[in-house]
Amino acid sequence: MMNDPIRAFQVDQLKVEVYRDRQGLGAAAGRRAAEKIRAALSRQDEVRVIFAAAPSQNETLETLAQAADIDWSRVVGLHMDEYIGLAPDAPQRFSRYLYDHIVKKVPFKEFLYLDDTALALGPDEIIKRYTEILKAAPVDLVCMGIGENGHIAFNDPPVDFGEPRLVKVVDLDDVCRQQQVNDGCFPEFDAVPKQAVSLSVTALMNAKSLVCSVPAATKRAAVMRTVSGDISGECPATILRRHPDAVLYVETDSFDLERK
Numbered sequence: 290m291m292n293d294p295i296r297a298f299q300v301d302q303l304k305v306e307v308y309r310d311r312q313g314l315g316a317a318a319g320r321r322a323a324e325k326i327r328a329a330l331s332r333q334d335e336v337r338v339i340f341a342a343a344p345s346q347n348e349t350l351e352t353l354a355q356a357a358d359i360d361w362s363r364v365v366g367l368h369m370d371e372y373i374g375l376a377p378d379a380p381q382r383f384s385r386y387l388y389d390h391i392v393k394k395v396p397f398k399e400f401l402y403l404d405d406t407a408l409a410l411g412p413d414e415i416i417k418r419y420t421e422i423l424k425a426a427p428v429d430l431v432c433m434g435i436g437e438n439g440h441i442a443f444n445d446p447p448v449d450f451g452e453p454r455l456v457k458v459v460d461l462d463d464v465c466r467q468q469q470v471n472d473g474c475f476p477e478f479d480a481v482p483k484q485a486v487s488l489s490v491t492a493l494m495n496a497k498s499l500v501c502s503v504p505a506a507t508k509r510a511a512v513m514r515t516v517s518g519d520i521s522g523e524c525p526a527t528i529l530r531r532h533p534d535a536v537l538y539v540e541t542d543s544f545d546l547e548r549k
Contacts, residue, residue, distance in 0.1 A: 315348020
């Protein structure tokens with residue numbers, strides 16, 4: 290078929306599918322996300338989905354938003370991470386990205402933002418509130434990516450895979466901050482915030498299913514380390530290889546086809 294992967298393999302528990310381009314990658318990842326939501330809806334009254342906010346998610350979310358036969362009125366959307374210190378109307382806010390790319394396109398039961406501006410909470414209050422939200426019911430699906438430094442959410446290396454917290458304040462490293470410039474989100478390095486509130490690796494790994502979309506040549510080193518390196522907090526994304534239901538979607542820019 291036109292949109293079949295050009296390569297598929299498994300490393301530890303992580304399934305990997307390689308596509309010709311980011312459109313094929315996004316279409317396949319979006320279809321899987323839709324399938325996971327439909328399957329969960331067939332088993333339970335409400336489904337909870339965590340969404341990452343980044344250009345890497347554009348095609349995946351576009352496909353998901355157009356998927357048929359999803360009762361979005363029984364789906365609760367959750368927010369993966371958010372900068373600290375940006376103005377409420379800043380276009381770089383991840384809440385703005387999520388609203389534009391998925392929230393306004395489908396009729397969620399509710400979408401619970403980390404930084405709900407109506408609540409005007411500080412970081413400690415955000416952490417307390419969102420920890421309670423995450424503990425209230427299991428998370429069925431995470432739609433996510435991998436950063437240039439191997440981060441998942443805003444968990445820059447090194448990380449502790451045994452982290453007990455579900456939500457925390459993180460300091461963004463220089464590679465992570467530069468990625469935000471490379472992605473076109475900020476005009477220069479010094480404009481990128483130094484801190485964020487992020488779900489932890491533990492929170493992400495607690496989810497039942499993971500769909501990880503990683504296009505672009507800037508992510509190739511991180512992708513290859515994820516699938517080929519030791520499972521280590523020095524590359525947080527390597528922990529995906531221990532999840533029982535995770536699929537990594539990559540393409541010919543973000544994956545080295547010479548890998549045997």
